[in-house]
Amino acid sequence: TIYADSERASVAVAQQIAELVRQRAAEGRMCVLGLATGSTPTRLYEELVRLHQQQGLSFRNVISFNLDEYYPMAPDSLQSYVRFMREYLFDHLDIESENIHIPDGTVPQEQVVEFCRQYEEQIQQAGGIDLQVLGIGRTGHIGFNEPGSGATSRTRLITLDHITRTDAASDFYGEENVPRRAITMGVGTILEARHIVLLAWGEGKAAVVKRMVEGDPTDSVPATYLQQHPHVQVVLDEAASAEL
Numbered sequence: 001t002i003y004a005d006s007e008r009a010s011v012a013v014a015q016q017i018a019e020l021v022r023q024r025a026a027e028g029r030m031c032v033l034g035l036a037t038g039s040t041p042t043r044l045y046e047e048l049v050r051l052h053q054q055q056g057l058s059f060r061n062v063i064s065f066n067l068d069e070y071y072p073m074a075p076d077s078l079q080s081y082v083r084f085m086r087e088y089l090f091d092h093l094d095i096e097s098e099n100i101h102i103p104d105g106t107v108p109q110e111q112v113v114e115f116c117r118q119y120e121e122q123i124q125q126a127g128g129i130d131l132q133v134l135g136i137g138r139t140g141h142i143g144f145n146e147p148g149s150g151a152t153s154r155t156r157l158i159t160l161d162h163i164t165r166t167d168a169a170s171d172f173y174g175e176e177n178v179p180r181r182a183i184t185m186g187v188g189t190i191l192e193a194r195h196i197v198l199l200a201w202g203e204g205k206a207a208v209v210k211r212m213v214e215g216d217p218t219d220s221v222p223a224t225y226l227q228q229h230p231h232v233q234v235v236l237d238e239a240a241s242a243e244l
């Protein structure tokens with residue numbers, strides 16, 4: 001779906017999420033959301049907060065799983081995705097803190113494999129992800145699944161691509177401060193979500209959006225594996241769709 005701008009697109013996706021959360025609440029069921037970080041979903045999160053504050057949209061029946069976190073990363077650090085999610089979303093909602101899951105950037109290295117296994121298990125125990133929100137990196141990554149990530153990859157520790165570290169440099173006041181690794185849900189983990197909504201804005205994403213949508217599925221652009229999923233929505237502004 002191509003919208004005139006990211007503002008309209010974000011408001012529409014927020015409506016869609018709100019409907020799902022309300023529908024689940026009406027059925028007395030939990031709603032499991034997969035959430036992304038980065039600049040792309042910030043307006044979407046702002047709109048969800050507005051719907052909570054002004055229209056009484058409750059998140060008490062929401063369980064969330066974030067895609068990824070830098071490694072190592074302290075949760076109270078400025079660049080942590082824990083801080084990001086609290087600032088943009090969780091601190092302003094009535095979601096129960098025990099229902100929030102974000103990969104832990106403080107796990108000792110020898111325990112990371114076990115941590116990742118447990119993260120997958122928690123997703124399963126919650127009943128799987130109903131709706132996964134995704135952004136896309138210029139390398140074609142979803143979550144932090146950099147080129148080389150296969151379609152069946154699971155939650156794990158990965159090494160960040162040079163381009164990704166360059167793109168994150170301003171957040172860390174210099175590329176040398178950007179962590180070299182991250183914990184991310186795998187492509188296979190993401191593909192198990194029942195519904196996926198990928199958002200991309202701006203001309204800087206136009207080239208990778210074209211490769212994702214029109215290229216053959218390949219691990220050199222992990223987002224191309226989304227083509228194999230039966231319920232994916234790609235939501236773009238005009239600039240991001242310019243090369244399609």
Ligand code: GLP
Nearest residue numbers: 036037038039040135136137143
């Ligand atoms: C980050 C995140 C991704 C995000 C992507 C794009 O590195 N790990 O989940 O989708 O890069 O970021 P942005 O939305 O700022 O363009």
